[in-house]
Amino acid sequence: MLRYLLSRLISLVLSLIVASLVIFAVLQVVPGDPASFMLGMNASPDTMAALREQLGLNGPAPLRYLHWLAGMLHGDFGLSYTYKTPVAQLIAQRAQVSLPLTIYAMALSTLIAIPAGMVAAARRGRASDLAVMGVTQLGIAVPNFWFAMLLVLIFAIRLHWVSSGGFPGWQAGIWPNLVALTLPAIALALPQASILARVMRSALIEALHQDYLRTARAKGLTQGQAIRRHAFRNALIPVLTILGLQFSFLLAGAIIIENVFYLPGLGRLIFQAITQRDLITVQSVVMLLVAAVIVVNFLTDLAYAAVDPRLRRPG
CATH class of the missing domain: 1.10.3720.10 (MetI-like)
Known part of the structure; x- marks a missing residue:
């Protein structure tokens, strides 16, 4: 029974890791920019860049993935762009x-x-x-x-x-x-x-x-x-x-x-x-x-x- 339980646990952990990678990767290639959606098409480039920096959208994708994953492990899922609420x-x-x-x-x-x-x-x-x-x-x-x-x-x-x-x-x-x-x-x-x-x-x-x-x-x-x-x-x-x-x-x-x-x-x-x-x-x-x-x-x-x-x- 212990061996069966360990095999299921390993499968559980691997499935979660693969799922997180797929979800993060898919949403990175979705067309559209959250900053431009929030500010509108007429926003100035400086304002757009400042908002992207505030939202953490400018960092490398692997770093953002690790930051998101670490946050989830601690119960921090990030801050909603729209509601300004965790x-x-x-x-x-x-x-x-x-x-x-x-x-x-x-x-x-x-x-x-x-x-x-x-x-x-x-x-x-x-x-x-x-x-x-x-x-x-x-x-x-x-x-x-x-x-x-x-x-x-x-x-x-x-x-x-x-x-x-x-x-x-x-x-x-x-x-x-x-x-x-x-x-x-x-x-x-x-x-x-x-x-x-x-x-x-x-x-x-x-x-x-x-x-x-x-x-x-x-x-x-x-x-x-x-x-x-x-x-x-x-x-x-x-x-x-x-x-x-x-x-x-x-x-x-x-x-x-x-x-x-x-x-x-x-x-x-x-x-x-x-x-x-x-x-x-x-x-x-x-x-x-x-x-x-x-x-x-x-x-x-x-x-x-x-x-x-x-x-x-x-x-």
């Missing part, structure tokens, strides 16, 4: 929206998908299986932003149960914020739950044809008991893979949903920073999201080893 502070403020939204959507997706997948697998070919497969096919086919607008139309505009967008802030209490995040979480969870339910069904159906399941049934267990006690754990590896990918997608890919519901999250911050040529904010937030994806994949690998003891063995 990027770390902006990230902390926006993460208070994006992270709870991601966890909320993941919880809804898992609570819906795993029971639905188990029911579909246990009743393969019956009406309940066909119903689950039909609903999940619809969930995959419908774009989440269209579903989000439909939720706003029904529950906010027609029924007036919730507001159509915005975020009151955690100082207003837990309940108002959970209400504000419910429709975005549902819009994000529907396609993810559909994918997860289909993966769960397929993995369980494959497990049901294994010899150990036949032995369990021969000992007197019902099909439901055999699934819960034996097949479920063996079907978890592909499910864990999807869960890891979904968490990463929900954290980094909720830009459209955050804009539909006007949520001040990380996705909206990236969108605003790109439109305002705030490259240091884009660079730092993207690196943080990529790091979150890599760490989640690392934790997923550890979950594999916990579920399947064979992965802990050398070789």
Whole structure:
């Protein structure tokens, strides 16, 4: 297990280094100058040069990369060109929206998908299986932003149960914020739950044809008991893979949903920073999201080893 853990840690560190190099290099070749964008095209060359010096844009690229990397290791992501605020502070403020939204959507997706997948697998070919497969096919086919607008139309505009967008802030209490995040979480969870339910069904159906399941049934267990006690754990590896990918997608890919519901999250911050040529904010937030994806994949690998003891063995 220790050898497996060390190999995963080395892979984690190398992935983070490569990701930081790629992100920094890509943003260096993006056309446009943040200083000219901030000052306008009619700014004098002296003013432009002074601002570039103030923003640290004149130094050699390798030195700027090392300075940025060292700063991130100490929690200093730089100063936003647009907001004149430390990027770390902006990230902390926006993460208070994006992270709870991601966890909320993941919880809804898992609570819906795993029971639905188990029911579909246990009743393969019956009406309940066909119903689950039909609903999940619809969930995959419908774009989440269209579903989000439909939720706003029904529950906010027609029924007036919730507001159509915005975020009151955690100082207003837990309940108002959970209400504000419910429709975005549902819009994000529907396609993810559909994918997860289909993966769960397929993995369980494959497990049901294994010899150990036949032995369990021969000992007197019902099909439901055999699934819960034996097949479920063996079907978890592909499910864990999807869960890891979904968490990463929900954290980094909720830009459209955050804009539909006007949520001040990380996705909206990236969108605003790109439109305002705030490259240091884009660079730092993207690196943080990529790091979150890599760490989640690392934790997923550890979950594999916990579920399947064979992965802990050398070789």
